[in-house]
Amino acid sequence: MKKKKLIPVFYPDYGKKEEKAIVDVLRSGWIGLGPKTEDFEQKFSKYMDAKYSVAVNSATAALHLALLAAGVGKGDEVIVPSLTFVSTVHAVMYVGAKPVFADIERDTLCISVNDVKNKITKKTKAVIPVHYGGLPCDLDSLQKIAKSRHIIIIEDAAHACGSIYKGKKIGSLSDYTCFSFHAVKNLATGDGGMITVTDQKTSEKLKRLRWVGITKDTWGRIEKVLEHGLASNRGYGWYYGVHELGYKYHMNDINAALGLVQLAKLDMANKKRRAKAEYYNEHLNGVGDIVCPVLSDVESGTVSAQHNYVIRTKLRDKLHLYLRKHYISTGVHYMPIHLQPFYRNIFPNVKLPVTENEWKKVLTLPLYPKLTRVEQDYIIDRIKEFFKNK
Numbered sequence: 001m002k003k004k005k006l007i008p009v010f011y012p013d014y015g016k017k018e019e020k021a022i023v024d025v026l027r028s029g030w031i032g033l034g035p036k037t038e039d040f041e042q043k044f045s046k047y048m049d050a051k052y053s054v055a056v057n058s059a060t061a062a063l064h065l066a067l068l069a070a071g072v073g074k075g076d077e078v079i080v081p082s083l084t085f086v087s088t089v090h091a092v093m094y095v096g097a098k099p100v101f102a103d104i105e106r107d108t109l110c111i112s113v114n115d116v117k118n119k120i121t122k123k124t125k126a127v128i129p130v131h132y133g134g135l136p137c138d139l140d141s142l143q144k145i146a147k148s149r150h151i152i153i154i155e156d157a158a159h160a161c162g163s164i165y166k167g168k169k170i171g172s173l174s175d176y177t178c179f180s181f182h183a184v185k186n187l188a189t190g191d192g193g194m195i196t197v198t199d200q201k202t203s204e205k206l207k208r209l210r211w212v213g214i215t216k217d218t219w220g221r222i223e224k225v226l227e228h229g230l231a232s233n234r235g236y237g238w239y240y241g242v243h244e245l246g247y248k249y250h251m252n253d254i255n256a257a258l259g260l261v262q263l264a265k266l267d268m269a270n271k272k273r274r275a276k277a278e279y280y281n282e283h284l285n286g287v288g289d290i291v292c293p294v295l296s297d298v299e300s301g302t303v304s305a306q307h308n309y310v311i312r313t314k315l316r317d318k319l320h321l322y323l324r325k326h327y328i329s330t331g332v333h334y335m336p337i338h339l340q341p342f343y344r345n346i347f348p349n350v351k352l353p354v355t356e357n358e359w360k361k362v363l364t365l366p367l368y369p370k371l372t373r374v375e376q377d378y379i380i381d382r383i384k385e386f387f388k389n390k
């Protein structure tokens with residue numbers, strides 16, 4: 001097959017339903033935070049078996065607000081992996097706490113629970129595990145340690161929308177779970193995020209924090225305002241109180257309208273991702289020095305949302321260039337955060353042997369619901385060709 005059009009590494013799964021949803025919301029006259037956002041929150045909670053969902057404009061915002069709501073701040077330490085997107089770690093810095101890097105498991109690339117244990121100090125307030133690529137990390141062990149040491153778990157589920165851990169949805173298992181609806185995620189709204197929580201008071205606090213600290217108060221408070229002569233009748237409804245320093249992190253109804261359509265398609269889209277990942281594994285196992293990723297563990301009821309497909313090879317950079325020459329995009333997820341200049345300057349002595357060894361080998365191949373079998377075969381053939389000529 002001669003391929004001239006570039007095969008992207010990610011591609012959104014949009015169609016006529018998303019187009020209609022956008023047109024409808026534009027015509028409704030209400031595009032800000034409103035009924036679509038509320039509907040999306042409710043349907044998301046139902047899908048996730050979560051008690052409460054709070055919609056925000058990114059997972060970065062979700063992580064920031066979760067840390068704030070959990071009371072994490074100056075003087076606290078938060079344990080994080082380094083093989084992640086920078087927001088996982090930036091969020092800790094936003095609240096003035098110290099990120100403490102833990103290493104990863106060699107097979108899954110998820111945070112190593114043993115190393116989390118090593119990194120716990122009296123100052124440890126929270127841990128942010130990342131379900132790398134959508135494969136849930138060892139939550140049982142993490143929860144055991146967290147419980148015994150009074151540590152809060154804030155799951156970074158940016159890759160794990162629709163993932164299942166031992167029969168339960170990611171989003172229903174911890175005090176805080178943060179999702180991303182960024183343009184290339186499994187559920188994509190352009191940008192967006194969600195925090196699922198177990199407690200009503202926390203969800204209310206998060207709703208204030210995402211909306212610059214504004215409380216849309218009860219009638220009781222309005223009456224108080226009336227007493228002070230600030231409003232002349234109930235119909236005004238203009239009054240609100242600002243009781244804390246919040247942020248402008250809310251979702252709007254345009255993103256939520258897209259989110260509702262994408263949520264309805266999520267299971268089917270994830271199923272397609274998993275089938276394509278299995279196909280890659282079948283055909284790439286044993287090719288050159290390739291190590292294929294660990295996929296879902298159906299026996300234990302653990303299912304990956306399969307956000308991406310990451311192989312490992314010592315020839316990563318050469319393979320990347322070879323595939324690029326053949327119009328195939330690949331990515332690297334990720335260069336470790338502790339090696340990024342900003343963090344290396346602040347924390348020059350961090351050593352994470354597994355992370356530092358494995359990241360040099362990771363290469364993300366194209367994976368998305370619309371990737372065709374012809375394209376996938378073309379990618380597999382080029383990879384085989386590359387190793388044959390080595």
Ligand SMILES: Cc1ncc(COP(=O)(O)O)c(C=O)c1O
Nearest residue numbers: 058059060085087158180181182
């Ligand atoms: C693991 C991880 N955490 C957090 C984020 C941040 O998500 P967002 O772009 O929605 O802020 C991402 C996005 O790529 C991610 O991959």
